[in-house]
Amino acid sequence: MNSPFSNTSASLLQQARDQDQRAWRQLVELYGPLVQRWCKQSGLHDDDTADVFQETFRAVARGLDDYTPQKSVGSFRSWLRSIVRSKVADHFRRRRKQPVGRGGTDAQLYMDNIADPLEDDDPQEAEDDHKQIVQRAMELIRPDYSERNWQSFWQVAVEGETAVEVAERLEIDPQVVRQANYRIRRRLRMVLQDLIDD
Template structure:
């Protein structure tokens, strides 16, 4: 288990690989909604989504050391997406192998007509999903900072105010705004380090 110093100096991925349960829960917090989204796009019912969700993160836990955060290989999101796609394909293959089960002939016809909604990863989908991950990472770290510093960060990072403008609003020095923005960005980068390419982070 990492020490308190390690927690502040290691990336979320490094901590999860070290069997840090808090880090693992944070990984599920960041990426769980994407797994559910991909499953639902594939036509799965809620109970099946829950099963694929559990199988996916069980596989991630087992094979996390295999993920290599190298630009040519792709982001963690892409790696995770491949796992989900495999689990969904396995599910449909097993379902098609059943004689006349669940849903009968109507269900079989529906399955035969289902295209693979995860076959292509469009730039639009990738951008939307990366933005979702960043937002959930921000939700994760927000309690670590004072409301005033967080407000200053959001105004600078998301609403494009200058440090001088925000300092006037909050009745603080511009340098205090810059320091708050720097500290929060650095913390956010640490959470997402090795999980996302810098170009995929909207706040960069």
Template sequence: MVLLIPNDFPRFRGGGVPVQQSSSSTSPTLLDRVREFDAAAWDRLTKLYGPIVYRWCRQAGLQDNDAADVSQEVFRAVAGGIGEFHREKPGGGFRAWLWTITRNKIRDHFRWLSRRPGGIGGSEANERLQNVPDRVIEELDPLGDFDTTGCVAHRALEFVRLEFEERTFQAFVRTTVGGQRSAEVALDLGMSVGAVCTAKWRVLRRLREELDGLI
């Protein structure tokens, strides 16, 4: 599933300033770069959260094609509202905001289905429409879903990996993910113990910066 930048994405920025086609922003956080309408940042955001939104849609009972279509609508709404999103608000985390948009788009989808000629109708449609959001909430806690957090962090790590030398990144992975001792990793990679600790700190700091406000 490919999530594209909406055709009207530039118009969401005041004055109709075009989307930046390269990542020229100096902001270390992905969220801030998206709010500056950086096209590369938008692409990264959809790759991080597109699969999550799609999974939420599938768990709501949508078929593959419908889930993909609703996901597109979700990110169109994100593009339109990202400038007004403020993570400092109570309950204003990005994931909570994204879940609210997704839930509303799922509801819209089932309302649309109930109005289609030859589609489900009457009490069956009403019952399905009313039960879907409740069932999704019961089955999924998007704000405390460890798997969701882990998936987003893993994808983000693959992005920031490109910003480091391979040895630096391997020092981080082997100590933080693999749980190896710094001395052992230092010996294997031909680094000092201090350099391994520094590598671990640098990659972890960059990952936290990138995901600030997103998980």
């Protein structure tokens, strides 16, 4: 069974720039949950989140050719976050143009003065986002590997065990463990290439 994250030589971003529909699906599957979380953190309801989600990825499609990863400026995640922030602000500006109910002045003033939850990109939140992206990538590629190979990778890469320890437990050769670990790590790097900070 092949996931949509099959091996490719070019980066996911380059493939998306080249209008590769599979690459676009991968990008949305990988970053969609993060975009939804940011929308919800901004106080959007489910229907509004769906609208902002679509507007965000439309903007990504329009702007991807101009995006260049620059470590000093930020990563793809930071760029995407700025697009979400802009689309959320657009959403609230449109709503503000609608008539406000009577007696809602105090509530409206309060809402206008609430800080934007996406405004600051604090290091802890950036780390959480990074973990979510890597976790999502692992979920998406996992179906392409046997349970034994996945366990070999997981126990070495995530749990920090040695290949020898894992091999003894799984009753396989340590080289099989090393090979599974190497292949899955390489695959993750390919999927995440250009998408997360080093």
